[in-house]
Amino acid sequence: MYYISAASTISHQPAFLNPGFSGMIEPLHAGSALINPDYKEYIEPGLLRRMSKILRMSVACSGACLKQGGIEHPDAIVVGTGLGCLLDTEKFLNHALTVKGLLPPTSFIQSTHNTMAGQISLSLGNHGYNMTHTQNSVSFENALLDAMLLIDEGEKHILAGAADEHIALLDEISKQLNVRSDSRFTSGASFFILSAEKSDQTLAGIKDAEAVGLVKNIPEQITAFLDRNNVSPEDLDLVLYAGSIVGTEDEEKGFQSFWKMENLHVINYLKYSGIYPTASAFALHFAVDKMQHTRSLKNILICNSLIQHNLGLILVQSVEA
Amino acid sequence: MSVRITGIGVVSAIGLSVQENLLALKESRTGIMPFSFLDDDKIFLAGAVKATNPVLKKESKTQSQFISRTTLLGLKAAREAYGNAKQHNQIRTGIISATSVGGMDQSEQFYNAYLDGTDADFAMLGTHDSGSTTERIAAELGISGYINTLSTACSSGANAIMLGARLLMQGKLDRVLVGGTDALTNFTVNGFRSLMIYDEQWCRPFDESREGLNLGEGAAFLLLENEKSIRFSGNRTLAFLNGWANAADAFHQTASSPEGKGATLAMQKAIEKSGISPSQISYINAHGTGTKNNDLSESVALTNVFGDQVPAFSSTKSFTGHTLAAAGAVEAVFSVLAIQNQLIYPNINFSTPITETGLEPVTILQAEKPVHAVLSNSFGFGGNNSSLVFSDHA
Numbered sequence: 001m002y003y004i005s006a007a008s009t010i011s012h013q014p015a016f017l018n019p020g021f022s023g024m025i026e027p028l029h030a031g032s033a034l035i036n037p038d039y040k041e042y043i044e045p046g047l048l049r050r051m052s053k054i055l056r057m058s059v060a061c062s063g064a065c066l067k068q069g070g071i072e073h074p075d076a077i078v079v080g081t082g083l084g085c086l087l088d089t090e091k092f093l094n095h096a097l098t099v100k101g102l103l104p105p106t107s108f109i110q111s112t113h114n115t116m117a118g119q120i121s122l123s124l125g126n127h128g129y130n131m132t133h134t135q136n137s138v139s140f141e142n143a144l145l146d147a148m149l150l151i152d153e154g155e156k157h158i159l160a161g162a163a164d165e166h167i168a169l170l171d172e173i174s175k176q177l178n179v180r181s182d183s184r185f186t187s188g189a190s191f192f193i194l195s196a197e198k199s200d201q202t203l204a205g206i207k208d209a210e211a212v213g214l215v216k217n218i219p220e221q222i223t224a225f226l227d228r229n230n231v232s233p234e235d236l237d238l239v240l241y242a243g244s245i246v247g248t249e250d251e252e253k254g255f256q257s258f259w260k261m262e263n264l265h266v267i268n269y270l271k272y273s274g275i276y277p278t279a280s281a282f283a284l285h286f287a288v289d290k291m292q293h294t295r296s297l298k299n300i301l302i303c304n305s306l307i308q309h310n311l312g313l314i315l316v317q318s319v320e321a
Numbered sequence: 322m323s324v325r326i327t328g329i330g331v332v333s334a335i336g337l338s339v340q341e342n343l344l345a346l347k348e349s350r351t352g353i354m355p356f357s358f359l360d361d362d363k364i365f366l367a368g369a370v371k372a373t374n375p376v377l378k379k380e381s382k383t384q385s386q387f388i389s390r391t392t393l394l395g396l397k398a399a400r401e402a403y404g405n406a407k408q409h410n411q412i413r414t415g416i417i418s419a420t421s422v423g424g425m426d427q428s429e430q431f432y433n434a435y436l437d438g439t440d441a442d443f444a445m446l447g448t449h450d451s452g453s454t455t456e457r458i459a460a461e462l463g464i465s466g467y468i469n470t471l472s473t474a475c476s477s478g479a480n481a482i483m484l485g486a487r488l489l490m491q492g493k494l495d496r497v498l499v500g501g502t503d504a505l506t507n508f509t510v511n512g513f514r515s516l517m518i519y520d521e522q523w524c525r526p527f528d529e530s531r532e533g534l535n536l537g538e539g540a541a542f543l544l545l546e547n548e549k550s551i552r553f554s555g556n557r558t559l560a561f562l563n564g565w566a567n568a569a570d571a572f573h574q575t576a577s578s579p580e581g582k583g584a585t586l587a588m589q590k591a592i593e594k595s596g597i598s599p600s601q602i603s604y605i606n607a608h609g610t611g612t613k614n615n616d617l618s619e620s621v622a623l624t625n626v627f628g629d630q631v632p633a634f635s636s637t638k639s640f641t642g643h644t645l646a647a648a649g650a651v652e653a654v655f656s657v658l659a660i661q662n663q664l665i666y667p668n669i670n671f672s673t674p675i676t677e678t679g680l681e682p683v684t685i686l687q688a689e690k691p692v693h694a695v696l697s698n699s700f701g702f703g704g705n706n707s708s709l710v711f712s713d714h715a
Contacts, residue, residue, distance in 0.1 A: 083450055084472070093429065093432055096512075102514070103515040105515035108511070108512035108516070109574050109702065112421060113421070113451065117703065118703020118705060119703070121704060122574065127570070127582065127586055130473070130568075132473050134451045134452055134470050134471070135455070135469050136450050136456075146484065149488070153491070173443050211467070212465070213465060213469075214468060215465065
């Protein structure tokens with residue numbers, strides 16, 4: 001078991017510095033805005049001015065997470081991002097193609113995927129392992145697996161998280177390509193402290209996680225994953241999902257009929273997080289928060305097939321005090 | 322602690338295969354030449370791969386309508402490293418690639434048309450995200466399951482190799498193809514120009530007169546296998562990966578610290594992990610980009626780690642240009658070749674040592690001394706520093 005000692009999220013939901021937020025969330029609607037914290041509390045003004053949305057979200061979110069966990073220096077910083085720093089990427093791309101002569105370098109510098117992890121190490125003065133994973137819809141799961149590997153190797157506390165940011169072009173792309181979506185494209189950031197040992201801080205445990213690329217048979221993979229962890233479908237108190245596991249229109253019924261459990265509690269987390277490649281990190285915080293406040297929840301499965309050919313699985317378990 | 326390397330593949334400015342690369346290294350022949358993009362008349366020095374997209378695409382036999390140059394280069398190197406490896410249901414196979422630009426070459430084409438208001442094909446953007454380049458390579462090779470992409474700027478390739486080794490050591494996989502790929506793009510050329518570290522002359526790593534880097538493009542992959550996998554594959558071990566480490570410099574978004582803190586930590590930890598003593602390192606394939614900042618910081622770090630006994634070192638970026646996320650992997654393949662062929666490569670275009678450190682890289686090919694262990698450095702933006710130790714023994 002890997003222990004979560006702190007969790008922090010910036011999203012459309014009132015999750016930031018707000019334990020119990022899972023009880024007061026509402027599906028996103030057209031007008032709902034991203035709830036930004038007071039960034040000045042986490043980032044000095046000179047730096048803040050130059051930072052894009054994803055960068056300020058990541059630095060503030062991870063900062064709050066470390067504070068909550070009482071960890072000054074994590075042993076490692078691991079970040080997942082599906083599309084990286086899109087605002088700065090588009091800005092520099094635009095400049096490079098339209099402006100003649102010397103370009104300002106800031107957006108180029110901040111366009112690299114590891115800007116977030118790098119900036120976090122910089123703000124902490126942290127010299128530990130620093131990694132950025134980018135595997136579209138399973139970027140967070142891959143970052144989480146790296147954090148778990150570090151714990152297996154003997155590290156104590158890992159800062160692991162994910163962030164993605166929305167640009168207007170994404171809406172245009174999805175419209176042009178007729179991407180079916182049941183929620184809005186948006187931004188989000190979630191960070192966690194993953195610890196080797198249980199403590200007073202422990203919020204919940206991660207029993208196991210998996211990221212399967214070019215997945216052939218999603219139901220088979222889920223069954224094998226649960227089997228490997230000695231958990232039967234009946235043990236699941238809640239399934240948080242994105243995308244369809246059996247390719248049916250009614251995804252909720254798909255889950256219920258797959259396990260022949262009509263009363264299985266399933267929630268499409270994209271309705272609350274909005275759509276971004278690393279939204280499963282929001283789902284993890286959602287699961288952890290729900291467990292904290294509903295003691296009967298023992299096993300929550302996060303099942304991410306936001307992109308049909310990728311599957312992310314995270315098994316969250318409650319931890320007895 | 323060590324991991325077996327049983328396959329290597331590389332595509333760079335100095336060749337389209339391992340053998341072509343080796344020949345150019347032996348002949349001290351650079352691949353950096355005057356270059357311009359198809360739709361642009363501006364000429365600059367770059368280490369372009371001497372193969373066009375249509376040629377690469379035809380050879381790859383891919384059915385994909387849109388495929389980025391990053392993927393095409395990666396696929397070629399990955400196929401060479403993977404050899405005729407067959408899928409086996411008892412062998413858990415994975416792939417970890419590294420890229421910094423992903424499908425940016427395609428995105429640039431799209432965005433140009435988009436800005437012009439001409440018929441931009443949005444489907445082209447399916448190749449944009451870095452993860453999709455790895456997925457495409459995996460699909461062509463028939464690999465599914467553990468598919469992952471790392472993007473930590475110029476240290477990405479080394480990090481992919483490191484992660485693969487860790488997954489084997491922890492028993493998560495039996496066999497993993499690790500490496501990196503990056504194509505030349507307007508985006509990166511303009512980016513390094515905007516930072517005023519693009520040398521308009523041939524780059525001169527570790528030379529007092531150095532003024533910046535020349536960009537290159539390329540890809541390289543290595544096949545790492547555990548004992549179980551080797552029993553099935555029967556592959557010969559080419560060399561061992563004995564040590565690895567990643568450390569953050571935590572100094573500046575792009576610049577390296579003057580005292581080379583992160584670089585020193587990465588080298589020290591990797592050497593310590595390898596169990597090989599610093600005096601047994603035969604050769605260092607340095608990061609050596611040719612920028613004022615990197616080469617000084619790296620030189621200071623080399624002195625921090627090795628004192629006045631700095632082993633023979635050189636930067637092969639004077640051959641290939643800086644291939645960004647592929648660099649760590651390209652140079653890992655060169656490190657394996659150095660061990661296999663008892664070679665220490667020259668640092669082309671060097672004449673005057675850096676005043677502050679006085680360190681002199683190797684300037685003429687050395688082929689007479691045994692090469693048992695090689696340290697390879699890769700440092701990236703965001704202060705991301707990685708070092709790998711390769712050797713001829715477990």
